[in-house]
Amino acid sequence: MNDFNAARDIPILLGAFFVLTAAIGLIRFPDLYSRLHASSKLITLGSAGIFIGVGLEFAQTEALTRLAAVLLFQFLTTPLSAYLIAQAAYLRGLEPLLEGPDEWNALGKAALLDEHLEERGGG
Amino acid sequence: MIINLALGIVTLSVLLVTVRVLRGPSWGDRIMAFDFLSVNLVVLIALIAVKTKLIVMLDAALVLSLLGFLSTVALTRYLLLGRVMK
Amino acid sequence: MRGVSLNILLAIVWTLFVGEFSLRELAIGMLLGFAILSIFPLSLGTGGYVRRTLAFVRFAFFFARELTVANIQVALWALRPHPPLHPMIIAYPLRLRGDNGQTVLAATITLMPGSVAMGFNPERSVLYAHVIGAENPRAARASLKKVEDALLPLYGQDATTTPLENTA
Numbered sequence: 001m002n003d004f005n006a007a008r009d010i011p012i013l014l015g016a017f018f019v020l021t022a023a024i025g026l027i028r029f030p031d032l033y034s035r036l037h038a039s040s041k042l043i044t045l046g047s048a049g050i051f052i053g054v055g056l057e058f059a060q061t062e063a064l065t066r067l068a069a070v071l072l073f074q075f076l077t078t079p080l081s082a083y084l085i086a087q088a089a090y091l092r093g094l095e096p097l098l099e100g101p102d103e104w105n106a107l108g109k110a111a112l113l114d115e116h117l118e119e120r121g122g123g
Numbered sequence: 124m125i126i127n128l129a130l131g132i133v134t135l136s137v138l139l140v141t142v143r144v145l146r147g148p149s150w151g152d153r154i155m156a157f158d159f160l161s162v163n164l165v166v167l168i169a170l171i172a173v174k175t176k177l178i179v180m181l182d183a184a185l186v187l188s189l190l191g192f193l194s195t196v197a198l199t200r201y202l203l204l205g206r207v208m209k
Numbered sequence: 210m211r212g213v214s215l216n217i218l219l220a221i222v223w224t225l226f227v228g229e230f231s232l233r234e235l236a237i238g239m240l241l242g243f244a245i246l247s248i249f250p251l252s253l254g255t256g257g258y259v260r261r262t263l264a265f266v267r268f269a270f271f272f273a274r275e276l277t278v279a280n281i282q283v284a285l286w287a288l289r290p291h292p293p294l295h296p297m298i299i300a301y302p303l304r305l306r307g308d309n310g311q312t313v314l315a316a317t318i319t320l321m322p323g324s325v326a327m328g329f330n331p332e333r334s335v336l337y338a339h340v341i342g343a344e345n346p347r348a349a350r351a352s353l354k355k356v357e358d359a360l361l362p363l364y365g366q367d368a369t370t371t372p373l374e375n376t377a
Contacts, residue, residue, distance in 0.1 A: 008125075009125040012125060012126070012129050012170075013125065013128070013129060015129075015166070016128075016129040016132040016133055017132070017284075018280055018284060019132070019133055019136050019163065019166060020132050020133075020135060020136045020139075021283075021284040021287045021288060022136065022159070022283075022287070023135070023136035023137075023139035023140050023159075023163075024139065024287045024288065025283060025284075025286070025287030026139065026140055026143050026155075026156065026159065027139055027142060027143060028287060029286075029287070029292075029294070030294070031296070032149060032151045032152050032155065033296060033325065033327075033339045034294055034296055034339075034341055035143075035152065035155060036155060036325050036339070037283055037323070037325055037339075037341055038283055038286075038287055039155055039158070039159045040319050040320065040325060041276070041279045041280055041283050041319075041320055041322075042280055042283055042284060042287075043159060043162050043163075044276065044280075044320055045276055045277065045280045046166070046280075047162055047165065047166050050129070050133075050166050050169060050170065051166075051169060054169045054170070054172065054173050054181075057173050058172075058173075058178065060178070061232070062178055063172075063178045063181055066178070066181040066182065066184075066185055067169070067181060069185055070165065070169070070181070070184055070185050070188055073185075073188055073189070073192075074162065074165075074188060076316070077188070077192040078162070078319075078320075079315070079316035079317070079319035079320055079326070080192075080316060081158050081192060081195040081196070081199075082155075082319050082325055082326075083315055083316070083319060083325070083326050083327070083328075084195065084196060084199040084200075085151055085154055085155050085158070085195070085199055086325055086326070086327040086328075086339060087199075087203070087327055087328045088151065088154075088199040088200075088202045088203040089149065089150075089151030089202070090327055090328070091203060091328075092151075092202055092203060094149050094151055096296060096298065096339065097296060098296050098297050098298065099294070099295045099296060099297065100295055100296065100297025100298075100299075100340075100345070100346065101297055101298070101299070101346060102297065102298045103298055103299050103300040103337070103346070104298050104300060104327065104328070104337040105298070115331050116203075116328075116331075117204070118331075
């Protein structure tokens with residue numbers, strides 16, 4: 001621990017902690033849609049922390065531009081893939097475990113899927 | 124060293140997510156776990172770049188994050204529409 | 210567009226003044242240029258650009274704070290024995306118009322505490338979201354409204370716009 005560097009190590013450790021809690025949430029949460037909460041939110045900040053720590057470690061332009069690209073890309077794509085997975089699973093009939101209302105299901109799943117496929121230009 | 128500790132933690136999370144990939148139970152869960160796994164590997168490669176002091180590793184991380192997102196999009200499209208492209 | 214190009218031009222002029230072309234000097238030049246543009250919005254015609262940039266900065270701070278809150282919340286739920294999830298799927302009538310803004314809204318609420326976007330209706334006037342940790346749909350819609358309020362000025366709409374559809 002003699003080369004402890006707070007500015008670099010605290011983001012890395014916090015990020016690693018969030019990544020691990022995301023994995024624990026993935027194991028423990030009851031259904032796909034709840035697990036998506038764990039995976040999308042925690043992985044975004046977790047990987048951001050680690051990339052910031054790695055950037056402070058290198059502190060060179062070549063490394064910083066690449067890390068900035070990866071970071072930006074993570075922030076753009078993680079919510080999109082969560083959205084795509086939730087939508088595909090729901091429209092293909094994976095029942096969510098709910099303790100509240102399901103306000104999307106007013107028309108029934110089959111009608112929703114038909115509507116979606118029609119919008120995309122035929123199944 | 125902190126980097127080793129972080130590598131250990133991220134590796135543990137990779138193992139936990141692999142359990143989720145194997146157990147499923149639905150295809151949606153597997154796709155989500157694969158997506159998560161690819162981000163985990165990107166993080167792992169970034170940490171290995173610090174450990175080996177090789178900046179080239181970060182290029183690999185960039186490419187892997189692109190590939191992970193593309194494969195998630197392709198898999199969800201296949202699940203939803205039954206095909207990937209027109 | 211005019212605002213952005215003027216700002217970049219001023220940043221380049223600043224690096225010429227300093228005589229050193231580097232990322233740091235360019236960033237300082239951008240900041241100084243932005244100060245000039247916000248002091249003389251009428252004569253330079255950059256009022257819209259300044260307003261939009263300020264709205265963006267405010268949104269970035271809001272986003273960072275909410276993302277941190279969301280992460281701590283979900284991390285605690287993942288670690289405690291019986292997390293109070295109360296999952297439900299709510300319909301949120303949108304006030305935001307246009308594909309860009311709605312996509313950004315969907316991506317943002319996925320990273321906000323307790324909500325994941327799941328889909329739109331075909332008319333794109335209602336957003337469906339999976340919500341955990343809220344007692345009732347009303348509370349969940351209120352937290353989504355907060356995010357939408359922060360996004361509306363970015364897309365040039367004022368906060369008094371009313372949704373097309375009313376889901377009670």
